[in-house]
Amino acid sequence: MVCRFFGRYAEAIGREAVTVRIPDGASVRDVVARLREAVEDASCLPDRPLVAVNRMHVLPKHVVQAGDEVAFLPPLAGG
Amino acid sequence: MVCRFFGRYAEAIGREAVTVRIPDGASVRDVVARLREAVEDASCLPDRPLVAVNRMHVLPKHVVQAGDEVAFLPPLAGG
Amino acid sequence: MRVTIGEGPVDLSAILDAVADGAHGAAVLFVGSVRRAPEDGPVAAIEYTAYEAMVREEGQRILDEAVERWPGLIVRLHHRVGVVPRGQPSIAVAASTGHRPDAFDAARWVVDEAKRRLPVWKREQFDDGSARWRENADGAPPLDTV
């Protein structure tokens, strides 16, 4: 599964994407925990970051699937 | 005193302005009555037309003065 | 001149540019055009006439009142007169403020007041050459009667 980082998250983590393996039935919340454990500097992610799956906003309980594009979004600032 | 007519009033009365003499202390309501009596086709004016005195909207009880520009405004339709 | 009235196409860019300000993050432009909706009949154009001197004075009073309500507001109003073909703008209002809710509120208030208070009349011209005076359906009186 591809995890993408934007804005200050990309800056803190030092990369724009990582690929991680996630067990079946994992939620967005589980992905956050997995990243914090497996990816250096991913501790910058809050417990409940804004997350989009396949370019749609989702809640932390959202269940992800293989092939999903999971994006971690810092607080939005458009306009 | 100059009375000006606009839009459908000017069309019905067949002129854009008339000069009338009005006694001291006359109200807009009195001017309307005077016009209906003195000016041909001024019967097209309703009892309480929209009136502006010196380019400001006024109420029928507004007292006019010599030298005022009194304008009779059909229902507004700007925009 | 913050209120303008005249014949010919409305220069929307000029009106919008006139409210630009480095400290203002939000601008709203309203454009009212001659429309041809099924319920209006085959309108080819609208001929606008106005009591022009009063449009300028009353328009300026409207803008002054708007600035009192929204301090710092920059605002412009233009009304076209003469024959306006369908699809073309007849009125434009631009407003800019520091933050967007005020820009929306102020522009809307000015448009509403302009429709309610400016001495302008319209005569619809139809495809068949006929014409009729047309009043605003939403016209509240310019002064509350007492």
Place this chain on the structure above:
Amino acid sequence: MRVTIGEGPVDLSAILDAVADGAHGAAVLFVGSVRRAPEDGPVAAIEYTAYEAMVREEGQRILDEAVERWPGLIVRLHHRVGVVPRGQPSIAVAASTGHRPDAFDAARWVVDEAKRRLPVWKREQFDDGSARWRENADGAPPLDTV
């Protein structure tokens, strides 16, 4: 394409023209610009970055929802990315409808939703060369948390 995103100056006339329609009497254009108000500090420019594919998709969802709310609405949304110097527009929304209250309501709703939901970030650049990430003060979460 009803939602666009790109670098370079925003073509406001094109966005406004895109919502013109003979049956629509009212159009509202909102323009959000990089401002330099005293409380913001000496902002020279804002660098906008975006999750562009999602801006297009989420932006289109916002516009689709707006058309559901205001049937017949014609609406466009553009967000500029890259470095936007102060005074220049960063976002524009245009909406046209048959009557003006809907045009104001729809434009405002789309701007609010765009600010709340579009994945865009800004980094303020100051006169002295320093920079900082800046969040929207009025940012409600894009989804209500359960």
